[in-house]
Amino acid sequence: MSPKGAVQELAPAKINLTLHVTGQRPDGYHLLDSLVVFADFGDLLTIAPAEAPSLTLTGPLSAGLPTDDSNLVRKAMAFAGWTGAVTLEKRLPAAAGIGGGSSDAAATLRGLARLLDAPLPAGTEALGADVPVCLAARAARMQGVGEVVTPLPALHPLHAVLVNPGIDIPTPLIFRALSSKTNPPMPVDLPDWPDAAALIDWLYGMRNDLEPPALSQAPEVGAVLDRLRQDKACLLARMSGSGATCFALTDTRHAAEAMADRLSDTGWWVQPVTLA
Numbered sequence: 001m002s003p004k005g006a007v008q009e010l011a012p013a014k015i016n017l018t019l020h021v022t023g024q025r026p027d028g029y030h031l032l033d034s035l036v037v038f039a040d041f042g043d044l045l046t047i048a049p050a051e052a053p054s055l056t057l058t059g060p061l062s063a064g065l066p067t068d069d070s071n072l073v074r075k076a077m078a079f080a081g082w083t084g085a086v087t088l089e090k091r092l093p094a095a096a097g098i099g100g101g102s103s104d105a106a107a108t109l110r111g112l113a114r115l116l117d118a119p120l121p122a123g124t125e126a127l128g129a130d131v132p133v134c135l136a137a138r139a140a141r142m143q144g145v146g147e148v149v150t151p152l153p154a155l156h157p158l159h160a161v162l163v164n165p166g167i168d169i170p171t172p173l174i175f176r177a178l179s180s181k182t183n184p185p186m187p188v189d190l191p192d193w194p195d196a197a198a199l200i201d202w203l204y205g206m207r208n209d210l211e212p213p214a215l216s217q218a219p220e221v222g223a224v225l226d227r228l229r230q231d232k233a234c235l236l237a238r239m240s241g242s243g244a245t246c247f248a249l250t251d252t253r254h255a256a257e258a259m260a261d262r263l264s265d266t267g268w269w270v271q272p273v274t275l276a
């Protein structure tokens, strides 16, 4: 049971359907152009009012994660100057390209803003490049180094399987291994896709520019993508963020669940989801 006066917030998995790296700032950060969507699955936060900040981790994927000031949940509270007692049920793999830590930080801010009846803070990119888009938690175009978030009209829901081979890939390593820092952006105006099939067709012409460097640094990513592309239900397979999580798009939720069943002997983390 939730503590009295507590609120619950889902910290959904963030998926980069596209991730174009279009330049680099003098401070080393990369300019991005990304179509971001969110899953109906994620970490679950229970946030109760408290005088001092606290964090308790539970759930299958919480082992080894810090609860001290290095955890993004605590950083988010310190950033906003808000306190709460947070219980975080970790259901997403960490350092996996699906925004686990950033989505937790954003959910902490959303939950505390609700509890305190306060506006969401600005400048949250200081917590991490993915935090502003995770704060919006809806389909959006992400540009700049992550701080420019343009919410999109609701997309046709996409069905997918998320797969992570159980390796951490340090994001800076992947950005450093990029062969070209200046790649074409997405079109200035995104199309008005009439249905999910049209969106998936369009995605074929787009890229995740971090996929080639991730493949060279972590062969497991290639093994995942090969396996997904061999599956009869896979419409398109791509890596999210800087990896190592990849997604395979399918026609229906049922097809995603059946594909997840077929992947159950791999030992990988596998999760059927609906993205919007």
Ligand code: C5P
Binding pocket: 028, 029, 030, 031, 032, 127, 128, 129, 130, 144, 145, 146, 171, 172, 175
């Ligand atoms: O902002 P975040 O902590 O998620 O970024 C982790 C690392 O990824 C940064 O230290 C940087 O090396 C790299 N990064 C980047 N350009 C971005 C976002 C992240 O170079 N737009």
